[in-house]
Amino acid sequence: MDIEGNDSCVTPLLSDTMEVPTATKFTDKKNRHLSMDVMSDGEGDNGERFEDNPLSRSSNGHDSLSHDARTPEEIKRHELFMTIAGIAGNVLEWYDFAVFGFFGDIIGDVFFPPQEGHAAIIESFAVFGGAFLMRPIGGVLMGYIGDTVGRKKALEISIFLMAIPTFCMGCLPGYNQVGWIAIVLLSMVRLLQGLSVGGQLVSSLVFTLEKHPKPKWGLYGAYVMVGANIGTLLGGLVAFALRSTLSDDALRSWGWRIPF
Numbered sequence: 001m002d003i004e005g006n007d008s009c010v011t012p013l014l015s016d017t018m019e020v021p022t023a024t025k026f027t028d029k030k031n032r033h034l035s036m037d038v039m040s041d042g043e044g045d046n047g048e049r050f051e052d053n054p055l056s057r058s059s060n061g062h063d064s065l066s067h068d069a070r071t072p073e074e075i076k077r078h079e080l081f082m083t084i085a086g087i088a089g090n091v092l093e094w095y096d097f098a099v100f101g102f103f104g105d106i107i108g109d110v111f112f113p114p115q116e117g118h119a120a121i122i123e124s125f126a127v128f129g130g131a132f133l134m135r136p137i138g139g140v141l142m143g144y145i146g147d148t149v150g151r152k153k154a155l156e157i158s159i160f161l162m163a164i165p166t167f168c169m170g171c172l173p174g175y176n177q178v179g180w181i182a183i184v185l186l187s188m189v190r191l192l193q194g195l196s197v198g199g200q201l202v203s204s205l206v207f208t209l210e211k212h213p214k215p216k217w218g219l220y221g222a223y224v225m226v227g228a229n230i231g232t233l234l235g236g237l238v239a240f241a242l243r244s245t246l247s248d249d250a251l252r253s254w255g256w257r258i259p260f
Contacts, residue, residue, distance in 0.1 A: 079211045083220060086208040087227040089159050093200045094231030095238075096166040097193055099259045101128055102239035106256045110174040111182045127187050131194025142199025151207040158200035165192040170260030201228065235259070 070078070100107065108124030138158070146154035169189045175182045205224045209217045238259050246255040 082211050083208055083223065086155065086204040087223055089155060090201065090204045090224055090227035091231040091234065093159065093162050093197060093204075094228045095235045096162050096231075096260075097131070097197050098232040098235035099239060100169070100190065100193070101125075102235055103256045103259070104128060106252055107186070109252060110256065111172070111186045113175055127183075127190050130187065131190045131197070134191050134194030135198030138195040138198025138200075139202055141195070142203050145199075146203055146206065151203055151210065154199060155203040155207050158196050158203055161196035162193055162200065165189040165196070166260050170257040 104124045105121050108120035108122075112120040112123050114120075142154045142158055145157060166189075169186070172185050172189065173182055178185075201224075204227075205221060208220050208224050212220050242251065242255055242258060
């Protein structure tokens with residue numbers, strides 16, 4: 001047999017078999033590069049969206065896969081409802097916060113011991129001003145909750161933090177019933193109100209603005225601030241109505257509790 005002829009037949013065969021692993025490695029490497037390119041675009045093999053894609057993040061900072069299939073009318077209706085909810089919460093919040101000041105003189109007489117001059121009123125407004133010290137703390141706390149849990153949850157918590165202490169204020173015993181405990185309870189309730197207001201204003205502002213396009217942020221931000229002033233005005237109107245219709249004795253015995 002001719003050995004050279006056999007070598008010429010075997011050599012191409014061996015060369016072909018040797019090319020297979022090289023081609024396979026190249027194909028596998030290419031597939032891996034394609035897979036990494038897809039993952040870098042924000043989508044993995046199982047369809048999950050990654051955090052490096054800003055379009056995959058929802059308004060509360062969490063990943064979202066949902067696609068809004070609602071009609072434009074339904075979207076506008078939802079945005080209107082959420083805007084009204086944010087503004088209405090702001091109105092109620094500032095009403096509760098301001099009504100304390102409009103009855104400051106009566107609260108001073110009810111919760112502080114009898115004193116000469118206007119000392120009770122000064123002490124009452126000292127408690128009123130103490131709430132402003134808690135507002136920065138409330139802003140930090142509700143801001144953290146809004147970033148980690150969601151702005152809607154932060155707004156709900158702030159509203160409850162205002163509603164519950166305000167209701168409790170209308171039920172507190174006076175100085176004649178429990179002595180100095182009444183002052184302590186009044187101060188605690190007022191500090192909780194300040195904590196709530198500090199977080200509620202910013203929460204409602206962010207909650208409202210993120211539902212609307214950026215060119216309209218100035219308009220809807222103004223709505224939120226108008227709501228705060230309406231709440232303060234509403235508290236003044238309620239105080240005026242009660243002071244005009246009730247006698248001084250009735251206001252000091254039970255009438256001051258009605259606004260709360």
